Amino acid sequence: MSEHTKPLPRITPDNQPFWDALRERKLVLPYCAACGKPHLPPGPVCPFCFTDRLEWRPASGRGTVSTWTVVYKAWFPAFAADIPYNVVQVELEEGPRLTAKLVGLPNDRLKVGLPVMIDFDEAREGIPLPRFRPAT
């Protein structure tokens, strides 16, 4: 990995539909056709009932911040100019949690429980990176 460029998501056969949908500004989740539950990160089978009958369905894009942090140290040179920057985990309305960043709010107002909605306006080398903003 180059220290001069920010890392890209690792796209695998299991998570390819997730990233493909983001290119169309859609957030989708793998649902189990047997038990009906969605899961993240995308896997080859349902982790709850171990069936491989998965269906990709749209998610609302709404959720709440379940935890967050702000990074002050330049571990990775390509992020040095962004310091301090936040990273949040968002519990989607559908249940699974997604790690991303939050925009549209000063870092000192980050808090657990903050209602957020997805924002599709960032891409890195053509790969859309989901991020969130405070819900309106």
Add this chain to the structure above:
Amino acid sequence: MVYSIRDQTAIVGIGRSEFGRFLPDSQLKLGAKALNAALDDAGLTRADVDGVAIHLGWPLGVDYDRVAEAYGLSLRWVSQTWLHGRFVTSALQQAAMAVACGLASVVACVTAISFTRERQILGGPGDAEGTREDGGTHGESPPYGLTAPAGGAALAMQRYMALYGATSAQLAAVPIAFRKHALKSPHAVMKKPLTLAEHQAARMVVDPLRLYDCCLITDGAAVVLVTSAERARDLKKAPVYIAGMQGLRSGRDEFIFAPRSLGINQQPTRREPPPERDLAVYRMAGIERKDVAGLYTYDAFSPVVLFVLERFGFCGPGEAAGWVQNGRIELGGELPMNTSGGLLSEAHVGGWNSILEIVRQLRGAAGERQIPNARHLQWGTAWGDSVIFRSSR
């Protein structure tokens, strides 16, 4: 249940190199010093060692094959886990199991690390673990710049603080306690006291972790020799028996730097006291939690010290930040922890520095750090694995 491994194996020798920063020696050289010291401690020779267990290999540490080749060992059993702190317990347990099963007679657990020479592995572009598919091993998310192990501990502590009202000033009790212990450890890297004011004034690293909530980046080696209880009784030092153990927990209810069900990554959010299956280590050792005279843990970051207390039920869910106040985890307190200073203040030798301290304590050889009448000490981690050690004195 079968408890056949209880007291069947023992630690019979410990050794270490010097601990420090930017040491000139290679990891392999540091390891040779530690192995030599451990053999001398046990009254064994190099030819007695027929097994090696390693939990931190190249490039931070040393690999088993280079150890065998460089030190002239002739091995009939080896084990090496991926380069990760979480496997310290696994390596020790595998050594004990190999001995108990007759696969080896004397296993050397060899840990020889140079963090200062390999800094970019920790959260930098050289950190392959942090870029694992679908999330790093500590919850890292490199596309968003969460690239270091500390990030996972920060995510866990931030939520813990929001749920339970815990504060950074409460968390400070952990590094302050371990610094006090380090000041009583002549070989510890940190030499000055740490005050609450200094902790609070230190720079933020990854919110809410401040500088002194993050472990040291040091160099050093530690070796532990494991053999059968029967053979141990004929050796130089009083054996320290491996009385009970339980393995690393994993599943959707687990996050490496959180207790069960804290709500990090995909964890559920229903916190409960530890279920019986998570207390198996006490049952195997044939003791109760209250019989433990001290607790030792892999204190990579100060929050995991809180989490291990809740993991094993020393206090209830959400209570640990309050529980550790007023010297409770200090020498002289109700449950001394990491009495040589741990990764936070002694040195980061992958946790083995604390295993060495457990052995010194149970031999009654810990000097001014000695826990009076220590008969049982527990090694346990925030990720749920554990070993209980029993003194033979």
